[in-house]
Amino acid sequence: xxxxNGLTKTFDDVTALDxxxxxxxxxxxxxxxxxxxxxKTTVLKLLSGIIKADAGILLIDDEIVYENPGIKERLSFxxxxxxxFGGYTLKELSIYFSDVYAGWNSALFHEIVSAFGLxxxxxxxxxxxxxxxxxxxxxxxxxxxxxxxLDEPIDGLDPLVxxxxxxxxxxxxxxxxxxxxxxxxxxxxxxxxxDSVGIIDGGKMILEKDLDELRSDIHKVQISFGSGEDAVRPxxxxxxxxxxxxxxxxxxxxxxxxxxxxxxDRWRDRYRPLLFDPIPLSLxxxxxxxxxxxxxxxxxxxx
Amino acid sequence: xxxxASSANSARTGAVIRENLRRFWPLTLVFFLAMxxxxxxxxxxxxxTSDSGAAxxxxxxxxxxxxxxxxxxxxxxxxPVVAAVSVFKYLNQTSAVSVMHxxxxxxxxxxxxxxxxxxxxxxxxxxxxxxxxxPFVIGQRFHLISSEPEVVGVLLWFTWLISIVVVVxxxxxLSVFACIITGTTVMNILIACLLNFIVIFLYLLSIAYLxxxxxxxxxxxxSLDLAIYMHPLILSATSGALHFLQIVLYLIASGxxxxxxxxxxxxxxxxxxxxxVTFRVAGxxxxxxxxxxxxxxxxxxxxxxxGEFALYxxxxxxxxxxxxxxxxxxxxxxxxxxxxxxxxxxxxxxIGAVFMVCTTTDITGYEHRVPNPGAIRSVEVDxxxxxxxxxxxxxxxxxxxxxxxxxxxxxxxxxxxEALIPAERRYREKHMPGAATSEDPYxxxxxxxxxxxQQWSGGLYLRYEKTGLFRMNRTYDDMYRDGQFLMELPDVKxxxxxxxxxxxxxxxxxxxxxxxxxxxxxxxxxxxxxxVAFFELMLQPxxxxxxxxxxxxxxxxxSFEDMNDLDAKRFTLELEYEVSYGGRYESYHYTNNIxxxxxxxxxxxxxxxxxxxxxxxxxxxNE
Numbered sequence: 005x006x007x008x009n010g011l012t013k014t015f016d017d018v019t020a021l022d023x024x025x026x027x028x029x030x031x032x033x034x035x036x037x038x039x040x041x042x043x044k045t046t047v048l049k050l051l052s053g054i055i056k057a058d059a060g061i062l063l064i065d066d067e068i069v070y071e072n073p074g075i076k077e078r079l080s081f082x083x084x085x086x087x088x089f090g091g092y093t094l095k096e097l098s099i100y101f102s103d104v105y106a107g108w109n110s111a112l113f114h115e116i117v118s119a120f121g122l123x124x125x126x127x128x129x130x131x132x133x134x135x136x137x138x139x140x141x142x143x144x145x146x147x148x149x150x151x152x153x154l155d156e157p158i159d160g161l162d163p164l165v166x167x168x169x170x171x172x173x174x175x176x177x178x179x180x181x182x183x184x185x186x187x188x189x190x191x192x193x194x195x196x197x198x199d200s201v202g203i204i205d206g207g208k209m210i211l212e213k214d215l216d217e218l219r220s221d222i223h224k225v226q227i228s229f230g231s232g233e234d235a236v237r238p239x240x241x242x243x244x245x246x247x248x249x250x251x252x253x254x255x256x257x258x259x260x261x262x263x264x265x266x267x268x269d270r271w272r273d274r275y276r277p278l279l280f281d282p283i284p285l286s287l288x289x290x291x292x293x294x295x296x297x298x299x300x301x302x303x304x305x306x307x
Numbered sequence: 308x309x310x311x312a313s314s315a316n317s318a319r320t321g322a323v324i325r326e327n328l329r330r331f332w333p334l335t336l337v338f339f340l341a342m343x344x345x346x347x348x349x350x351x352x353x354x355x356t357s358d359s360g361a362a363x364x365x366x367x368x369x370x371x372x373x374x375x376x377x378x379x380x381x382x383x384x385x386x387p388v389v390a391a392v393s394v395f396k397y398l399n400q401t402s403a404v405s406v407m408h409x410x411x412x413x414x415x416x417x418x419x420x421x422x423x424x425x426x427x428x429x430x431x432x433x434x435x436x437x438x439x440x441x442p443f444v445i446g447q448r449f450h451l452i453s454s455e456p457e458v459v460g461v462l463l464w465f466t467w468l469i470s471i472v473v474v475v476x477x478x479x480x481l482s483v484f485a486c487i488i489t490g491t492t493v494m495n496i497l498i499a500c501l502l503n504f505i506v507i508f509l510y511l512l513s514i515a516y517l518x519x520x521x522x523x524x525x526x527x528x529x530s531l532d533l534a535i536y537m538h539p540l541i542l543s544a545t546s547g548a549l550h551f552l553q554i555v556l557y558l559i560a561s562g563x564x565x566x567x568x569x570x571x572x573x574x575x576x577x578x579x580x581x582x583x584v585t586f587r588v589a590g591x592x593x594x595x596x597x598x599x600x601x602x603x604x605x606x607x608x609x610x611x612x613x614g615e616f617a618l619y620x621x622x623x624x625x626x627x628x629x630x631x632x633x634x635x636x637x638x639x640x641x642x643x644x645x646x647x648x649x650x651x652x653x654x655x656x657x658i659g660a661v662f663m664v665c666t667t668t669d670i671t672g673y674e675h676r677v678p679n680p681g682a683i684r685s686v687e688v689d690x691x692x693x694x695x696x697x698x699x700x701x702x703x704x705x706x707x708x709x710x711x712x713x714x715x716x717x718x719x720x721x722x723x724x725e726a727l728i729p730a731e732r733r734y735r736e737k738h739m740p741g742a743a744t745s746e747d748p749y750x751x752x753x754x755x756x757x758x759x760x761q762q763w764s765g766g767l768y769l770r771y772e773k774t775g776l777f778r779m780n781r782t783y784d785d786m787y788r789d790g791q792f793l794m795e796l797p798d799v800k801x802x803x804x805x806x807x808x809x810x811x812x813x814x815x816x817x818x819x820x821x822x823x824x825x826x827x828x829x830x831x832x833x834x835x836x837x838x839v840a841f842f843e844l845m846l847q848p849x850x851x852x853x854x855x856x857x858x859x860x861x862x863x864x865x866s867f868e869d870m871n872d873l874d875a876k877r878f879t880l881e882l883e884y885e886v887s888y889g890g891r892y893e894s895y896h897y898t899n900n901i902x903x904x905x906x907x908x909x910x911x912x913x914x915x916x917x918x919x920x921x922x923x924x925x926x927x928x929n930e
Contacts, residue, residue, distance in 0.1 A: 015578055052409035073316060077411035084403035091330070103322035104410060108314060153409075233863055 005030045006051065006151070006183065011060030013046055013207075020046040022207040024060070028200065031181035033173065035194030038204035044187040045084070048155050051177065051185065052081035064151060077105060080149035082245040084156040086136045090129035094122060094139050098146070105147040113146035119168055136159045138169075145172055152176070152184045158193060170197055211291070218290050222248070223268060224260050228279035231255040241275055248271070248293045260285075260293045313675055319412055331393050338386045339432035345378040346371045347439045368443050371436070372467040374543035379436075383471055384540055387429040387479035388499045394425040395486035399495070418572045422483060422565065429475045429930045436469045449563025467547035473549060473557045474539045480564040487571045488589040498593070505596060507537045512603055518668035519607075522731055523781040525768070541831045557909035583637045590637045591651060593638040594630065598655050599662065605664075619663070626659055627652070630916040648908040674732070677724050678771050678779055685712045686720045688802070689768035709811040716805050723798040725768060727783045800867040813859040814882070820855050820902075822884045828925055829881040829902050842928065844921065854915055861909040877905050877913070878929035 013021040020043050028034040038044045049055045050062055053076050062068065067075045088227040089097055090207035094117065102108040117124060120138040128136050137160060143153065143299065158166045174197075176182035188194055194201055195215075202212040231254070242250075242259075245267070249260035256279065261268070265282070272280045285293075346367055353363035370376045397403035407417060444464045485499035511534055518526035535541050539557045543549055549557070573583060584590035602625045609621025630652050634643040663672060687710045711717055771779040793799050802808055810816055814823070827843045846854065883900045905912055916922035 015576075049405060049409075049577075051403070052928050054405050054408040071413045073319065073411040073413050073416065076409065079409075081409035083402045083403070084404045087400060089406070100322065100326050103325065104319050106318075120853075171475075 005065060006034075006185070007061065008047070008051075008061045009061040011047075011050065011062055012058045013055070014058055020207050021050075021057075024204075024207065026202055026212060028183055030183055031105055031177050033177055033184045033186065033197055034206060035201040036185060036187045037191050037194060037201060038153035038187075038189065039164050040189055042189075042204045043207040044189075044204055045155055047205075048081065048153050049300040051151075052076070052079060054081070062307060064279055066255055077107075078149060079153060080144040080147050081153045082137075082140050082144050082155065082157060084159065086128070086133075086140050089136070089140060091127065093127050094124040094142070097128070097139070097143050098124070101143050101147055105301060107148040109146050109148050110233035112148070113142055116142035116145060116172060120165065134162065134165065138165060141169060141172075143180055145176065148180075150180075150182060152182055154184065154186045156187060156189070158188075170198065191288055191291060201287070215287065218287075219263055219285065222260065222262050222290050222293060223265070223287055224258065224283045224285050224289065225268065226256055226279060226281040226283065227277045229254045230278050244271060256294075260289075316416060319410075320416050323412070323417070323420035324424040324427070327394050327421065328427065331390070331424075331428050334386075334389060334393065335428050335431045338382050338389075339435050342376075342378055342382050342432060342436050343439060346376055347443075352505075356707050364443065368440060371440065372463050372810075373547050374467065374470060375545075377550055379471070380540065380544050383474045383578065384478055384503070386432060386474050387425075388482045388496060388503075390425040390428040391479055391482035391486050391499065392492060392495045394421045394428070395483065395495070396492060398486065398575070398585075398846055399491050399580055401578070401580045404577045410916070413809075414573050414575075415569070418569050421568075425483065426476070426479055429479050430472060433471050433475055437464070437471075439440075440464060463548070469554060469694065470539070470543045470547075470549040473554050473561075474543055476561045477539050477557050477564075480561040480568070484568040484571075485563050487547075487568045487575060488584060488586050490580050490585045494583050501596075503538060503540075507534050507541070508600065509596070510534055510537065512600070515607075516603070519610075520667040521669060522728065523783055524673070525780040525782045583639055594637055594651065595655055595658060597633040598626050598630045599659065601633075602626035605629075618667070622659065622663060623656075630655060670895050675720055676729060676779075677728075678773065680714065680718050680721055682773050682775070683717050683721070684772045684774055685710050686717050686719055686772070687711075687768075687770040689770075709808055710804075711805070711807050713805065713807060716802060716807055719798040719801045719805075723767075723796060723802065724781065726796055726798065727767065733784050737872065794871065802848065803867045803870060809863045809865075813862060814855050814903075815859055818882070818884050820852050822883050822886070823832065823851065823855065824885055824898065825881075825883040826851060826854065827881040827883070828928055831881040850919070856911070857911040857915045858903070858905075858909065861912050865908055869906070872906060872908070877907065877909075877927050879904050 007026060008026040011021050011024040012019070022048065024043070026036075026047070036044050036047060046055070050057055051064070051069060053072065056070045062070075064075050064079065069075050069079075073218070092100070098110075098113055102110065117139075118133070120142065122131070122135060122139055123144070128139055131139060137157065143155070158169060161169065165262055173182075173184050177184060186194070186198070191201075198215060200212070200214045201218075203210050245259070246262040248262055249258075251258040263271075268282065323493050350364035350367035353367065368537065371379055372585075374380075397407045408414075412420070441464065444461055470631050481502045481775035482495075482499035485502050486495045489495050489498045514526050514530050514534070517524045535545055539549060539553070579585040584593060602622045605625025605628070606618050606622030609624075630648075631643060634648055634651075635641050669675070689709075709923075711720055767783045769781045769783075773779065814820065825843055826846060858929065880903045882903055883898055885896065886899050913922060916925060
């Protein structure tokens with residue numbers, strides 16, 4: 005489990021993180037979403053023990069990461085820029101990593117390399133950017149980390165490769181409770197993969213939720229009581245609902261409500277509208293309505 | 308549990324070292340080959356191909372073991388720089404530094420494993436070269452190569468090896484330090500070079516200022532010797548193998564630098580990867596130091612062209628220009644015209660002003676300081692190219708450093724010293740660059756005797772040994788050209804007539820009777836100057852010794868005026884003598900000569916020539 009509390013980090017005069025909080029459950033896949041410069045990479049570097057926080061608490065399985073080789077052996081960080089490994093062949097890289105990481109899984113490495121169709125004898129600098137990411141992903145996953153930290157991992161990958169990458173991540177999460185933290189500037193990428201999502205903006209965590217919880221709490225509902233004189237309804241008809249957004253389209257009203265399904269069903273049974281049609285919300289819509297006051301943040305990450 | 312963690316840490320550290328060696332071993336090979344092919348390989352070839360191979364191989368090997376082999380000097384400096392830059396190159400790239408620091412290492416492990424792998428890479432070629440030399444050492448020891456006396460001994464080989472290891476360690480430690488405080492490869496290399504020699508640069512710069520502006524300042528001798536000690540590479544290249552104490556001190560210095568590098572690495576902000584300088588303080592220091600060098604360079608250039616006022620104008624302009632350029636480089640932006648830069652330039656102006664005041668003006672009263680006679684145990688006086696000693700027509704014999712211990716003599720030296728100070732000051736002001744006057748610096752004697760004019764480029768070096776621990780050194784080399792002034796100083800006369808002076812200049816002490824092989828009558832050129840042996844006197848050793856004693860006796864009886872009586876010359880003798888010089892690795896023997904004037908005052912000598920029926924012959928041949 006990853007726990008971050010009140011974390012602050014400044015670079016010279018720039019405050020990258022300010023009283024930042026985050027919790028990542030063991031075995032989950034967590035999407036950290038934010039615009040460029042929001043502080044995502046800083047969080048990942050702090051989590052990987054690359055940089056030291058100015059203040060606050062950062063614990064992985066109750067241990068401090070910075071200057072702690074024991075915990076760092078259990079995590080693997082894949083940066084977005086992979087130039088450093090350019091001089092290595094994939095085979096050389098695997099030898100180096102197998103020397104450093106006690107849990108190195110050679111079979112898994114070869115399996116992933118084979119799945120990606122990479123040539124282990126080619127220098128990484130000769131690979132395309134996407135292939136470099138695949139190569140480093142193979143090496144990183146073969147270290148059998150308990151915590152996988154990925155900075156913009158699927159940029160430049162084609163859909164088929166993305167699918168393979170996510171497959172291995174999901175498998176590891178299920179089979180050995182690997183915790184994955186993925187940063188992205190695009191919310192759509194996280195949908196369908198992540199268990200939880202955190203939105204970071206200006207160095208602060210502005211929203212952190214389990215996706216299931218988020219989806220079950222917020223609903224978009226089309227309601228109609230008919231038109232003309234038939235449309236009789238009490239004035240306080242919506243008092244029992246927590247309406248976040250209301251929109252009239254002729255005889256149909258569209259509501260975004262923060263209520264669970266049971267509450268909505270009770271409301272339907274009580275008022276018996278002519279039309280009652282709950283529509284699933286996309287993750288984007290959920291965040292749009294959740295972050296009504298954070299227009300900039302939400303617009304950037306869904307555009 | 309703890310031991311498991313410890314063994315895991317060791318394994319990881321070993322992995323980094325292995326990885327570095329695997330990646331960078333070709334560097335080591337290239338540098339080894341560069342040294343091997345220019346030294347040992349040539350020794351091998353000379354043994355195989357030359358009849359006189361034994362002597363030639365010895366020279367090749369000795370040139371390495373003396374520490375003066377050019378390729379070895381080059382490699383022992385460049386290789387540690389390259390090795391340090393290579394193993395710490397990951398610090399220059401954001402992604403690389405992230406990857407390395409995300410791996411399961413503490414900063415201590417990461418630093419030490421990279422540090423030691425770089426050290427291994429630096430030392431390996433030197434150790435390999437030492438191993439290739441070893442067969443020569445052993446071969447000579449057991450007369451397998453030649454039957455010559457053992458020159459390339461095991462001890463010499465071993466002390467050389469230790470010295471070169473120390474040189475590499477010292478250079479490497481400074482290079483690593485440079486890599487930690489800078490964030491690009493170019494800056495790594497530049498600062499590694501700069502750091503290795505910055506202390507020497509600054510020291511020599513200060514010496515140059517003091518020598519130019521401080522009257523009596525001794526820039527050669529002890530002051531310059533100190534510069535040689537500031538880097539083991541220079542010391543070993545100039546003096547051969549290092550001594551035990553030097554080895555210990557350089558290793559301690561290397562250790563301190565490495566420790567500082569480690570401490571900085573622990574607090575290194577990885578986000579600074581790619582910056583020219585990774586520590587703000589280091590960046591400012593670099594800016595100040597380079598600005599100081601720029602200020603001095605342009606200041607002195609102006610001074611040489613336009614005089615003392617221009618020095619300060621040039622220094623300010625030089626400082627401003629250099630400050631702007633180096634600030635742009637360090638901050639990687641041309642936008643340096645801001646309040647922060649102005650503040651730092653203001654700080655530098657204060658530092659520069661203090662430096663200039665301390666080095667160009669006599670704020671401590673140094674120039675006017677003369678010792679208290681009671682506090683002096685002895686004073687060594689070196690009349691460099693002493694012009695008032697007619698018997699010695701040329702100064703082929705090394706200049707004599709006379710040590711005066713007699714209190715009266717010391718008193719004369721101090722009085723001479725006091726008299727020189729105002730005269731030297733007047734002379735300097737008159738001949739300062741940019742001064743209006745351009746008087747002939749050698750105005751006093753007319754050309755009636757070109758001999759003296761040749762001797763005037765000299766100096767007076769004083770080295771007082773005090774009763775305490777400290778010495779006091781002074782050199783006066785401008786005023787000394789004014790021979791007339793010196794001749795008229797009563798203390799010069801008094802000193803020249805002391806027994807200590809005459810003993811020092813006697814043939815017995817200056818050359819040694821046993822070393823004189825022949826005495827010839829010397830012929831003179833059109834200017835009256837002796838330049839060639841005319842005929843040999845063919846003296847038996849006993850006779851020669853007798854003659855030399857007479858010459859010394861006459862010399863010791865000369866008054867100061869006699870020594871400078873140019874008109875009293877009868878004839879000139881050429882004295883051929885043997886010189887032996889015992890070098891560190893070889894001894895040298897050669898023949899030298901001096902020309903010695905016999906004047907009217909040499910009564911005993913003339914009597915001896917007459918008694919041996921040589922005098923008339925000498926006079927007639929001289930004519």
